[in-house]
Amino acid sequence: MRVAVLPGDGIGPEITREAVNLLEEIVRLFQRNIEIQYGQIGGAAIDEEGTPLPKATLQLCRTSDAVLLGAVGGPKWDGQPGHLRPEAGLLALRKELGLYANLRPITVFAGLEGASPLKGELLQDVDMVIVRELTGGLYFGTPKERRRSGQEWEAVDTLHYTEAEIERILRLGFEMARQRRRLLTSVDKANVLETSRLWRETAERLALEYPDVTLNHLLVDNAAMQLIKCPSRFDVIVTENMFGDILSDEAAMITGSIGMLPSASLSETGPGLYEPIHGSAPDIAGQNKANPLAMFLSVAMMLRQTAGWAREADAIQSAIESVLAEGWRTEDLGEPGTARLTTSEMGAKVREAL
Numbered sequence: 001m002r003v004a005v006l007p008g009d010g011i012g013p014e015i016t017r018e019a020v021n022l023l024e025e026i027v028r029l030f031q032r033n034i035e036i037q038y039g040q041i042g043g044a045a046i047d048e049e050g051t052p053l054p055k056a057t058l059q060l061c062r063t064s065d066a067v068l069l070g071a072v073g074g075p076k077w078d079g080q081p082g083h084l085r086p087e088a089g090l091l092a093l094r095k096e097l098g099l100y101a102n103l104r105p106i107t108v109f110a111g112l113e114g115a116s117p118l119k120g121e122l123l124q125d126v127d128m129v130i131v132r133e134l135t136g137g138l139y140f141g142t143p144k145e146r147r148r149s150g151q152e153w154e155a156v157d158t159l160h161y162t163e164a165e166i167e168r169i170l171r172l173g174f175e176m177a178r179q180r181r182r183l184l185t186s187v188d189k190a191n192v193l194e195t196s197r198l199w200r201e202t203a204e205r206l207a208l209e210y211p212d213v214t215l216n217h218l219l220v221d222n223a224a225m226q227l228i229k230c231p232s233r234f235d236v237i238v239t240e241n242m243f244g245d246i247l248s249d250e251a252a253m254i255t256g257s258i259g260m261l262p263s264a265s266l267s268e269t270g271p272g273l274y275e276p277i278h279g280s281a282p283d284i285a286g287q288n289k290a291n292p293l294a295m296f297l298s299v300a301m302m303l304r305q306t307a308g309w310a311r312e313a314d315a316i317q318s319a320i321e322s323v324l325a326e327g328w329r330t331e332d333l334g335e336p337g338t339a340r341l342t343t344s345e346m347g348a349k350v351r352e353a354l
């Protein structure tokens, strides 16, 4: 497979270096063919080429099987106008690649329960995936504007979804549930929003095609509560763009370890984009102490989803679990008394375990 590797900013290059080392180890151990090519994105691209998404990077991504991204952004570019922000590069890349679905698996790793704000039994059996619609809804609907209304300003955002957009993301939710515990929770606000009523009707219609999957509907406010009250009841959650944005951060915090969670953004036919959910962590950049495990888990997702290499993906996951079980920690995960590894030491440990 051909992988476009975009290290980006902050800790991005540090964790990406280790991810590439891991990929090279996979190539060696499993006799796989993985071709890696680097591209610029974000602040690094602004500095070198004057734009957060150079044409060459977009072209590289388009002609690859998958994109592996570190992180973008940092205080250095904070004062810049919108189009010269690192984040604009990632938004443009998502749009150009048609990445309509964002997948975030939420699992609690054995031995890391202490990092979670939830305690004891609440954390048992937490294993869910949030499937968030990424290209529609309130973030993209028009009109989206600020205008004068008599003496004061008013502003408008538009929540818009077509049935086809809704069906596409719900179908992915059903398919994912089918691969897992066959429980799909569709989250909406159907008591208030018309888009949510169309969403719910579409979910009901699709459910007829998936009799083996149990479909539940939850209102988003209730879903936010249930995530804390009983997180283990969820298997696959599917929802629209803004609800998914909020719920996926909430769910991520249940595990307590931002340095451990991967994500995938998928398109209908083109390459998917794989990245850790955390940002560029400017506060620890360049210190070789970032946790590379979310990035490694993103690599595992990429191998599984893009190439169907389940054995390789499972091997990465087990290697991470065994390193954690042996008590090795990076600083962000460290309880007092545990061994603190640097980014590169953690990378080496995982390769060794592999």
Ligand code: ATP
Pocket (backbone or CB within 6 Å): 011, 072, 073, 258, 259, 277, 278, 279, 280, 281, 282, 283, 284, 289, 290, 291, 292, 294, 332
């Ligand atoms: P963004 O806006 O890009 O999402 P953010 O402001 O939400 O960024 P992060 O960059 O994710 O924030 O960082 C939040 C906190 O978590 C910081 O203190 C950072 O050091 C820490 N952090 C993030 N990722 C990691 C990691 N891989 N290893 C260790 N610490 C991390």
Ligand code: MG
Pocket (backbone or CB within 6 Å): 278, 279
């Ligand atoms: Mg953030």
